[in-house]
Amino acid sequence: MSADLPCRIQTEVKRRRTFAIISHPDAGKTTLTEKLLLFSGAIQIAGSVKARKASRHATSDWMEIEKQRGISVASSVMQMEYRDCVINLLDTPGHQDFSEDTYRVLTAVDAALMVIDAANGVEPQTRRLLQVCRARNTPILTFVNKMDREVQDPLALMDEIERELGMTVVPFTWPVGMGKHFHGVMDLRQQQMRVFSPGEDRVGGDDEILQGLDNPAYAERFGMQYEQAQGEIELVQDAAAEFNHEEFLTGKQTPMFFGSAVNNFGVQEILDALVELAPAPGERAAMQRVVKPEESKFSGVVFKIQANMDPSHRDRIAFLRVASGHFERGMRLKVVRSGKELRPNTVVSFLSQRRELLDEAFGGDIIGIPNHGVLQLGDTITEGEALQFTGLPFFAPEMFRSVEVADPLKTKQLKAGLQQLGEEGAIQVFRPIAGSVLLLGAVGQLQFEVVAHRLEHEYGCKARISGSRFQVARWVTCEDEKELKRFIDANDHRMAYDAVDAPTVLVEYAPELRAIEANWPKIKFHALREHA
Numbered sequence: 001m002s003a004d005l006p007c008r009i010q011t012e013v014k015r016r017r018t019f020a021i022i023s024h025p026d027a028g029k030t031t032l033t034e035k036l037l038l039f040s041g042a043i044q045i046a047g048s049v050k051a052r053k054a055s056r057h058a059t060s061d062w063m064e065i066e067k068q069r070g071i072s073v074a075s076s077v078m079q080m081e082y083r084d085c086v087i088n089l090l091d092t093p094g095h096q097d098f099s100e101d102t103y104r105v106l107t108a109v110d111a112a113l114m115v116i117d118a119a120n121g122v123e124p125q126t127r128r129l130l131q132v133c134r135a136r137n138t139p140i141l142t143f144v145n146k147m148d149r150e151v152q153d154p155l156a157l158m159d160e161i162e163r164e165l166g167m168t169v170v171p172f173t174w175p176v177g178m179g180k181h182f183h184g185v186m187d188l189r190q191q192q193m194r195v196f197s198p199g200e201d202r203v204g205g206d207d208e209i210l211q212g213l214d215n216p217a218y219a220e221r222f223g224m225q226y227e228q229a230q231g232e233i234e235l236v237q238d239a240a241a242e243f244n245h246e247e248f249l250t251g252k253q254t255p256m257f258f259g260s261a262v263n264n265f266g267v268q269e270i271l272d273a274l275v276e277l278a279p280a281p282g283e284r285a286a287m288q289r290v291v292k293p294e295e296s297k298f299s300g301v302v303f304k305i306q307a308n309m310d311p312s313h314r315d316r317i318a319f320l321r322v323a324s325g326h327f328e329r330g331m332r333l334k335v336v337r338s339g340k341e342l343r344p345n346t347v348v349s350f351l352s353q354r355r356e357l358l359d360e361a362f363g364g365d366i367i368g369i370p371n372h373g374v375l376q377l378g379d380t381i382t383e384g385e386a387l388q389f390t391g392l393p394f395f396a397p398e399m400f401r402s403v404e405v406a407d408p409l410k411t412k413q414l415k416a417g418l419q420q421l422g423e424e425g426a427i428q429v430f431r432p433i434a435g436s437v438l439l440l441g442a443v444g445q446l447q448f449e450v451v452a453h454r455l456e457h458e459y460g461c462k463a464r465i466s467g468s469r470f471q472v473a474r475w476v477t478c479e480d481e482k483e484l485k486r487f488i489d490a491n492d493h494r495m496a497y498d499a500v501d502a503p504t505v506l507v508e509y510a511p512e513l514r515a516i517e518a519n520w521p522k523i524k525f526h527a528l529r530e531h532a
């Protein structure tokens with residue numbers, strides 16, 4: 001190790017910002033992603049992210065999606081430089097490919113940017129994703145998009161976000177008007193107004209800025225929208241909490257910005273806020289000890305596995321979040337679970353959407369290691385130390401299907417395929433105690449279609465996937481082992497074991513679950529299981 005490496009590691013970690021955008025479909029995530037890349041100089045031409053999205057969603061045929069994978073793998077992580085920071089942006093798939101992956105991606109970030117459609121307010125998917133962030137105290141920045149439309153009243157929106165998401169909202173900017181009369185935003189911290197002009201051509205730096213929040217020229221130029229904004233700002237400044245960085249870092253306060261992504265308006269403020277407010281990578285808990293990013297030895301955790309482009313090769317890319325140290329191509333690493341050695345030479349990084357060979361990485365970075373099943377979800381990779389990071393969540397599925405082979409001679413293939421797909425996290429597989437038919441569990445409908453398609457094309461076995469009466473699952477634990485056994489025996493008609501043999505109770509209706517919970521006070525019922 002060169003003498004200045006510890007110093008370099010410290011500097012590099014400090015300038016990393018790793019985040020994901022959470023939003024409901026159509027709120028503007030793709031548009032904003034593209035503008036962030038544009039403003040940071042990572043791409044030159046607007047439209048490339050959009051084009052990818054169009055080609056991905058134009059067809060529901062999974063084969064087509066598969067063909068696009070080469071591009072979409074590369075774009076599920078994007079790296080850009082802004083000011084003196086390296087920003088890693090992780091994609092959370094939208095509703096069509098909504099799956100547990102989406103949740104797990106959120107375990108690999110240090111902050112999240114919540115995009116809200118100002119006309120629709122807080123929508124279901126946002127609420128769901130935010131719950132995951134809240135459970136981990138992830139700091140959240142809020143961007144209220146589409147101010148160039150007729151939208152909700154900003155005070156009402158602010159109130160809705162506070163109420164629905166249980167966070168204190170601290171406006172950093174405030175809109176003057178909306179829709180056809182959207183004149184811009186007041187920057188409440190810099191005490192200036194940024195004037196809106198529509199169009200996609202400008203890239204930062206050339207917005208018209210007017211000094212002061214109550215410049216006498218405003219009333220004349222912006223009329224009643226200004227007067228209304230002035231009244232609202234007074235209210236907000238009296239009533240809203242002061243920004244407190246600690247409260248933001250623990251997810252209790254969220255700074256709020258208004259803008260219009262499609263018009264490149266408000267994008268720069270978001271990049272600045274990421275650099276100035278969002279945290280650098282912090283320590284991560286392993287079962288054995290807490291790991292600091294500036295430690296000299298490399299460690300990382302696999303949070304996502306994606307099948308590779310060519311299904312006949314069966315190789316997959318494991319996405320690792322670097323937790324500590326310095327990663328170098330070709331270095332000797334160990335998979336702690338299996339003790340196997342790994343010497344990744346073809347590691348991919350994701351700079352401005354192109355897949356590139358990566359030479360080095362630091363805490364907070366995401367690296368992709370192609371492999372043939374050596375790496376599993378939740379695996380910890382180190383230079384040798386026996387560490388196991390905790391906290392990779394598995395969520396209780398919300399939909400169930402039973403799965404059988406069409407041709408009984410292919411039973412082996414089905415088992416092998418489901419095992420691998422389960423390891424990838426593409427689906428959860430349950431073995432009911434009663435009967436021999438396996439159950440699949442998912443949080444999104446597309447997961448079943450993908451699994452059926454991949455079983456046929458990658459494992460050569462046509463699966464018969466049919467409805468199941470179950471709708472709710474809970475993992476069960478109990479400090480008293482005898483009590484747990486009593487519970488399992490008494491409920492064997494609705495008990496199953498998951499991929500790691502964790503006992504799970506399955507029921508048809510939520511009220512049924514409540515009745516079971518009431519009858520078995522010593523048993524704990526979990527909607528979330530953490531890896532290891």
Ligand code: GDP
Pocket residue numbers: 023024025026027028029030031032094145146147148149259260261262263
């Ligand atoms: P995603 O599904 O969250 O990725 O949303 P997209 O980025 O694809 O945006 C959905 C639609 O909203 C597209 O037609 C965008 O052009 C449009 N859109 C995005 N930002 C704005 C905005 O600031 N104003 C308006 N009027 N439309 C926008």
